Amino acid sequence: MKIPFLDLKQVNAPYMDALKDAASAVVESGWYIRGSYCERFEKEFAAYSGFAHGVGVGNGLDALTLMLRASVELGRLKLGDEIIVPANTYIATVLAVNAAGLVPVLVEPDERTFNIDPQRLADACTEKTRGILAVHLYGRLADMKAIGEFARTRDLLVFEDAAQSHGARFNACAEMPADSKSAEAGMKSAAVAYSFYPTKNLGALGDAGMVLTDDAELARVVRMLGNYGSEQKYVNRYRGVNSRLDEIQAAFLLAKLPHLDAWNERRREIAARYVREVHNPLVRLPEIPADPREHVWHVFTVRTPDRRVRDALQKYLEARGIGTLIFYPIPPHLQQAYAAGPEGGAMDVLLPANPKFPIAEKMAETVLSIPVSQVLTDEEVTEIIGALNEFVC
Incomplete structure (x- = not known):
C-alpha cells in the first residue's frame, strides 16, 4: 500500500464539477481581477472567521507583509520597531516583518504546543518592542489569551499568522457561545494573515492569501497597498505593490469553503x-x-x-x-x-x-x-x- 503525504488530485477530485463550473463562470464573466467572486469570498471567509473585513491578496507572505505595512502607514507602528515572532516558524513570518521595515525578535516555542511560549515574552521585550506576531503552527492555536493579556500590559499590538489554522476556534472567548464563528482564530488581534496555498486545509489551485481584521481603516490601507498604493485609478497614495486575489482562485475557494x-x-x-x-x-x-x-x-x-x-x-x-x-x-x-x-x-x-x-x-x-x-x-x-x-x- 502506497500512502502519499498529501495527494492534491485526490483532495480536489470529489469537487471537480464545482471547480470546473467555477472556472467557467469566471471566464464567461469577462472580469478577472477583483470582481464579484473575490468580493464574495472576502465577505464569506471574513464572516466565517468572525471578522468584519477581508482583503484578498496574492499569497500568504503578502498577507503577512501588507497587514504590517498598513500598520506602519497608519502610524500604529514605525520603521525599526521590534516585533516578537516564534523562533521555530517558517521563514515567511520573519521575512514579512523585515519587508515591512520592522525588526523580528525571535522567541523560543513551548515544547508541548510547538507555539510561541508566552512565559518567554517578557524577556524578549525592549523599549523598541511594539508588537507580537503569533503563529498557529501545524494548525494549533497559540495561547492567544495569555498573549493578549501580556500585550495589554505592555501596550503592544498583536497580529497572527494563521496560514495553517483555517477554521480553528478559540476556547478563550468566554463571552461568545461555544459554537460561535466569532471565536475564530484571530478575534483578539489587530489583523490576521491567511494563506490559501494548495496544500492548506482550505487550499486554492494556485497562490492566494487574505488579511482579516475588524479595523475598517486597516483593511482599506491593505487593499490600497496591494493595488499599487491606489484607491482611485492613477492616484497613488502609497508606494504599493501588485498583490490581488485572482477571481478564479476566489471562485475555487468559494466552492470549497x-x-x-x-x-x-x-x-x-x-x-x-x-x-x-x-x-x-x-x-x-x-x-x-x-x-x-x-x-x-x-x-x-x-x-x-x-x-x-x-x-x-x-x-x-x-x-x-x-x-x-x-x-x-x-x-x-x-x-x-x-x-x-x-x-x-x-x-x-x-x-x-x-x-x-x-x-x-x-x-x-x-x-x-x-x-x-x-x-x-x-x-x-x-x-x-x-x-x-x-x-x-
Whole structure:
C-alpha cells in the first residue's frame, strides 16, 4: 500500500464539477481581477472567521507583509520597531516583518504546543518592542489569551499568522457561545494573515492569501497597498505593490469553503486515532488540546529522541510506502538569509552575537510529519499506525 503525504488530485477530485463550473463562470464573466467572486469570498471567509473585513491578496507572505505595512502607514507602528515572532516558524513570518521595515525578535516555542511560549515574552521585550506576531503552527492555536493579556500590559499590538489554522476556534472567548464563528482564530488581534496555498486545509489551485481584521481603516490601507498604493485609478497614495486575489482562485475557494468544517473534523478523527493507538516510545505524539476545536491538524507532527532516530523513522516509513515531510528542517536564525557577517548580508533580525535557540533547533532535528489529510481512508490510517508501532531503531 502506497500512502502519499498529501495527494492534491485526490483532495480536489470529489469537487471537480464545482471547480470546473467555477472556472467557467469566471471566464464567461469577462472580469478577472477583483470582481464579484473575490468580493464574495472576502465577505464569506471574513464572516466565517468572525471578522468584519477581508482583503484578498496574492499569497500568504503578502498577507503577512501588507497587514504590517498598513500598520506602519497608519502610524500604529514605525520603521525599526521590534516585533516578537516564534523562533521555530517558517521563514515567511520573519521575512514579512523585515519587508515591512520592522525588526523580528525571535522567541523560543513551548515544547508541548510547538507555539510561541508566552512565559518567554517578557524577556524578549525592549523599549523598541511594539508588537507580537503569533503563529498557529501545524494548525494549533497559540495561547492567544495569555498573549493578549501580556500585550495589554505592555501596550503592544498583536497580529497572527494563521496560514495553517483555517477554521480553528478559540476556547478563550468566554463571552461568545461555544459554537460561535466569532471565536475564530484571530478575534483578539489587530489583523490576521491567511494563506490559501494548495496544500492548506482550505487550499486554492494556485497562490492566494487574505488579511482579516475588524479595523475598517486597516483593511482599506491593505487593499490600497496591494493595488499599487491606489484607491482611485492613477492616484497613488502609497508606494504599493501588485498583490490581488485572482477571481478564479476566489471562485475555487468559494466552492470549497462550505466543506472546510467537515474536512477539519475528519483530520481531528485521524489525529485522535494516532494519539490513541500509537504506543511506540520512540515516537513522541503531539497533544490534543482540551478543546479539540483549537487544532485543525494542518499537519500531524511527531518527535523522536534525536535526529538519528528521526532520519531512520523517515527512511523506514518511506520503505513502507508512507510519505512524510519535515516542517521545518532549518529554523530561520540558521538560514543563510540571516547569517551574520558580510556573506549573509545585513543582520536585520534581532539576535545575540552567537544566536542559539536550543528548543527550536532541537525541534528542527527531531520533528517529522505523517499523513493526516481528510482523504485518508480508515485502512490507510491503520496501516500508518501499524508501521509506527513496529518501528525499531
